[in-house]
Amino acid sequence: MRTEGRAKRLPRAVRERQIMDAAVDVFSRLGFHAASMDEISDVAGISKPMLYAYLGSKEELFATCIRREATRMMEAIATGVEPDQEPDVQLWSGLRAFFGFVGENRASWLVLHRQASTQGGPFAVELTDMRGRAVSLVAALLTQSTKAPATKLEAESLAAALVGAGESLAEWWLDHPEEPAGVVAARLMNLVWMGFGDLVDGNVWHPPSRR
Amino acid sequence: MRTEGRAKRLPRAVRERQIMDAAVDVFSRLGFHAASMDEISDVAGISKPMLYAYLGSKEELFATCIRREATRMMEAIATGVEPDQEPDVQLWSGLRAFFGFVGENRASWLVLHRQASTQGGPFAVELTDMRGRAVSLVAALLTQSTKAPATKLEAESLAAALVGAGESLAEWWLDHPEEPAGVVAARLMNLVWMGFGDLVDGNVWHPPSRR
DNA sequence: CCTGGTACCTACTCGTGAGTAAGACTACTG
DNA sequence: CAGTAGTCTTACTCACGAGTAGGTACCAGG
Numbered sequence A, B: 001m002r003t004e005g006r007a008k009r010l011p012r013a014v015r016e017r018q019i020m021d022a023a024v025d026v027f028s029r030l031g032f033h034a035a036s037m038d039e040i041s042d043v044a045g046i047s048k049p050m051l052y053a054y055l056g057s058k059e060e061l062f063a064t065c066i067r068r069e070a071t072r073m074m075e076a077i078a079t080g081v082e083p084d085q086e087p088d089v090q091l092w093s094g095l096r097a098f099f100g101f102v103g104e105n106r107a108s109w110l111v112l113h114r115q116a117s118t119q120g121g122p123f124a125v126e127l128t129d130m131r132g133r134a135v136s137l138v139a140a141l142l143t144q145s146t147k148a149p150a151t152k153l154e155a156e157s158l159a160a161a162l163v164g165a166g167e168s169l170a171e172w173w174l175d176h177p178e179e180p181a182g183v184v185a186a187r188l189m190n191l192v193w194m195g196f197g198d199l200v201d202g203n204v205w206h207p208p209s210r211r
Numbered sequence C: 001c002c003t004g005g006t007a008c009c010t011a012c013t014c015g016t017g018a019g020t021a022a023g024a025c026t027a028c029t030g
Numbered sequence D: 001c002a003g004t005a006g007t008c009t010t011a012c013t014c015a016c017g018a019g020t021a022g023g024t025a026c027c028a029g030g
Helices: A012-034 A037-044 A048-055 A058-080 A087-104 A106-113 A124-144 A152-174 A181-200 B012-034 B037-044 B048-055 B058-080 B087-104 B106-117 B124-144 B152-174 B181-200
Strands: none
Touching: A012 A037, A012 A048, A012 A058, A012 A106, A012 B012, A037 A048, A037 A058, A048 A058, A058 A087, A058 A106, A058 A124, A087 A106, A087 A124, A087 A152, A087 A181, A087 B181, A106 A152, A124 A152, A152 A181, A152 B152, A152 B181, A181 B087, A181 B152, A181 B181, B012 B037, B012 B048, B012 B058, B012 B106, B037 B048, B037 B058, B048 B058, B058 B087, B058 B106, B058 B124, B087 B106, B087 B124, B087 B152, B087 B181, B106 B152, B124 B152, B152 B181
């Protein structure tokens, strides 16, 4: 990129989108610290002062990226899940939506997960916030199941474990892209709904209405 | 630290231990990038050139930390687990050992997990390596269960999910230290062995010989 | 008391990357 | 064809942190 001279004049909104896309790309490849504003501006096809003029400091830019991608993902999942269904079906559709999103937005996922841990920055808020929303969502789903976990702590911790399992499996999936999203999602569904105990005995979970 | 003048003369081996301890502390608090060699040397109570003379570059130092802490953790788990037992019992003892270690070595855990993602460095090898060993271990445990997952991929992905669940739950635990290690471990055990399906119906897992 | 060797220090170099000053180019508006 | 508002640039400053040069204190053994 950026071998030509002056960039074409474009309206601010468009430029901002381009910059954000470039930023997500670079952050996902290098992580927050290793990514440089020079490289981002380069990939975006503009010069550094534009970056600062439009998106503020590096930390602000990163936080904005997180916010945008997190919102996209949460919306994808919210769209995919069907409320007013049995808990297991809801979980199933949620998992499908999640893995579907990750499969089609690797960069988004990387920026949200791999760079999530780089604690310290004020953007950590955005991340823990999103993760917290996801956990609460799952926890609510669990609590809503009758006879489910007694304490709030129990539901929340199980939800945290489930979310972590999803994240980890998504990470594993990046190294084994030949597997279709549905298969991976189904595996996690079986793990958390049936448990190894049942799986060992050959009992598997499947959607109520087979397709 | 480091307000006094010259440090007392100490044999190299002792100094190296001190430095490693300081490094783990600083890395766990700040992460690889944000940690500075100045601060580490400061916490260790010595000057920077000593650091370089004894432990090499920053990346070498970090890699050494990872190796040391990873070894400690894997040994703690290996010691805790009882082979020649039923798979579920093995998993149970492994989980107990894992959460026990994390509870008593927060800094070790943080350096191993939170800073794990900071990809890019040559130390990433150490981390993915250790995680790979953990996953393989669990995968072997699963495969050894009769009638278990058919394909190697399936076992490995489930193991990855389980390890991720453990990591995530450990992370959650850091924010809820009032819970005892055993309770947290038991929760994860129930999740992955029984599954939500059973938990919803009130079926819980417990060790074969009640204590 | 010299002679080495090892622990330890102060005080630098030097690259890199965040952030900025000051101005140039383009387009619309009267 | 001004004037003005917004886009875009080159070319800096400046702090911070990795790594080092070159020396000082301390403890052997001869």
